[in-house]
Amino acid sequence: xxxxxxxxxxxxxxxxxxxxxxxxxxxxxxxxxxxxxxxxxxxxxxxxxxxxxxxxxxxxxxxxxxxxxxxxxxxxxxxxxxxxxxxxxxxxxxxxxxxxxxxxxxxxxxxxxxxxxxxxxxxxxxxxxxxxxxxxxxxxxxxxxxxxxxxxxxxxxxxxxxxxxxxxxxxxxxxxxxxxxxxxxxxxxxxxxxxxxxxxxxxxxxxxxxxxxxxxxxxxxxxxxxxxxxxxxxxxxxxxxxxxxxxxxxxxxxxxxxxxxxxxxxxxxxxxxxxxxxxxxxxxxxxxxxxxxxxxxxxxxxxxxxxxxxxxxxxxxxxxxxxxxxxxxxxxxxxxxxxxxxxxxxxxxxxxxxxxxxxxxxxxxxxxxxxxxxxxxxxxxxxxxxxxxxxxxxxxxxxxxxxxxxxxxxx
Numbered sequence: 001x002x003x004x005x006x007x008x009x010x011x012x013x014x015x016x017x018x019x020x021x022x023x024x025x026x027x028x029x030x031x032x033x034x035x036x037x038x039x040x041x042x043x044x045x046x047x048x049x050x051x052x053x054x055x056x057x058x059x060x061x062x063x064x065x066x067x068x069x070x071x072x073x074x075x076x077x078x079x080x081x082x083x084x085x086x087x088x089x090x091x092x093x094x095x096x097x098x099x100x101x102x103x104x105x106x107x108x109x110x111x112x113x114x115x116x117x118x119x120x121x122x123x124x125x126x127x128x129x130x131x132x133x134x135x136x137x138x139x140x141x142x143x144x145x146x147x148x149x150x151x152x153x154x155x156x157x158x159x160x161x162x163x164x165x166x167x168x169x170x171x172x173x174x175x176x177x178x179x180x181x182x183x184x185x186x187x188x189x190x191x192x193x194x195x196x197x198x199x200x201x202x203x204x205x206x207x208x209x210x211x212x213x214x215x216x217x218x219x220x221x222x223x224x225x226x227x228x229x230x231x232x233x234x235x236x237x238x239x240x241x242x243x244x245x246x247x248x249x250x251x252x253x254x255x256x257x258x259x260x261x262x263x264x265x266x267x268x269x270x271x272x273x274x275x276x277x278x279x280x281x282x283x284x285x286x287x288x289x290x291x292x293x294x295x296x297x298x299x300x301x302x303x304x305x306x307x308x309x310x311x312x313x314x315x316x317x318x319x320x321x322x323x324x325x326x327x328x329x330x331x332x333x334x335x336x337x338x339x340x341x342x343x344x345x346x347x348x349x350x351x352x353x354x355x356x357x358x359x360x361x362x363x364x365x366x367x368x369x370x371x372x373x374x375x376x377x378x379x380x381x382x383x384x385x386x387x388x389x390x391x392x393x394x395x396x397x398x399x400x401x402x403x404x405x406x407x408x409x410x411x
Contacts, residue, residue, distance in 0.1 A: 001171045002035045004060035006052055008068035008077045009151060010043035020153055021066040028160065033172035033223055034062065044074040046083075053084045057144055062168070067151030069134040071113040077148055078137070082121050085141050089119040095126065099133045127163045131155045138167060177230035178221040181241060182251040184402045188216045194244050198237070205237055214395040250405060257401050258286040264408045265296035272404065273344035275301040275313055275334040277325065278352035278368060282397040298344040303334065313337025326351050326363055331380040335371030346411070347373045348404050354392045368396045370403050374411065
């Protein structure tokens with residue numbers, strides 16, 4: 001079975017809201033083993049929407065609509081689908097009662113325009129909306145299926161999970177199972193070079209790379225009739241990938257780098273402290289976003305000025321004068337100072353030039369030094385990043401966490 005997603009709303013075309021519905025539905029259809037080749041976004045225009053329906057009907061078996069089921073005049077999805085299919089809209093008194101009760105429960109009178117939402121395409125399966133006033137519909141006609149869902153994600157997603165997933169499961173004997181391996185410290189092209197034979201020659205499972213800031217994800221997907229069969233194959237491929245690139249893999253599926261680090265610290269019974277300059281607290285924020293971080297995170301120092309570096313961390317004025325705040329020497333002293341002035345077993349630091357100002361000929365925007373200190377070891381690492389200020393700060397914080405991760409592996 002082939003599906004196509006049609007998202008309705010002029011606000012989507014104008015970029016006023018982000019189309020998260022398409023992303024959500026794409027992921028769900030993939031997991032159900034239903035192919036998706038096209039997504040369409042169309043504004044609140046009856047003729048253009050009917051044209052989109054006509055095009056989609058010629059290349060897909062299932063058309064999934066989101067948006068345009070509201071009470072106002074520009075909510076036209078239901079009307080467009082019915083006109084295209086030659087179906088009537090019939091008032092459903094039960095739905096009307098539910099909409100009226102919805103407003104009564106909130107102490108308000110139902111506006112007359114909301115009555116529009118109680119009209120049902122003839123012969124349609126009605127999908128109850130437990131979080132709003134617009135019901136959804138499934139219409140079967142001429143070996144095609146039209147599924148109409150409300151636009152707000154907090155209404156659409158529960159409706160899809162409860163009603164549409166069970167409905168669609170009967171159309172696919174196989175499902176798509178995926179596993180995501182997360183890499184850090186290596187670029188997309190380098191990964192592809194090492195995995196070229198896998199990527200080019202594999203049809204099932206398929207491998208696909210996705211680049212993110214200072215990270216790369218490798219999605220391994222297979223279509224199988226059962227989870228055990230899929231797991232066995234995914235395990236085999238993951239093992240082969242790890243044999244080639246294991247040192248760069250920090251996590252699987254939804255694991256974040258900071259979650260992995262907190263777990264490593266917990267397992268080793270260690271505490272960490274952080275000294276930040278250019279990252280301005282981002283590393284502390286990432287670590288403390290993880291539940292259980294209070295067991296491993298001792299404290300953080302945000303020492304943005306040279307005076308703070310000297311006073312809070314004991315960085316020497318001589319090092320600042322001779323090498324500058326952005327240097328190996330200062331990064332190491334910051335990490336050592338964070339270790340000495342805390343109860344931590346390990347400490348990391350960042351100092352750099354996030355831009356757009358502050359650069360020199362020898363120290364460009366994006367130059368970052370990351371320091372690491374334990375009771376028996378002190379070192380620092382130089383990085384040169386590109387991008388705007390916020391991107392450099394984000395990437396630098398991830399790089400610092402990776403330095404910490406690599407140190408913990410051999411601690």
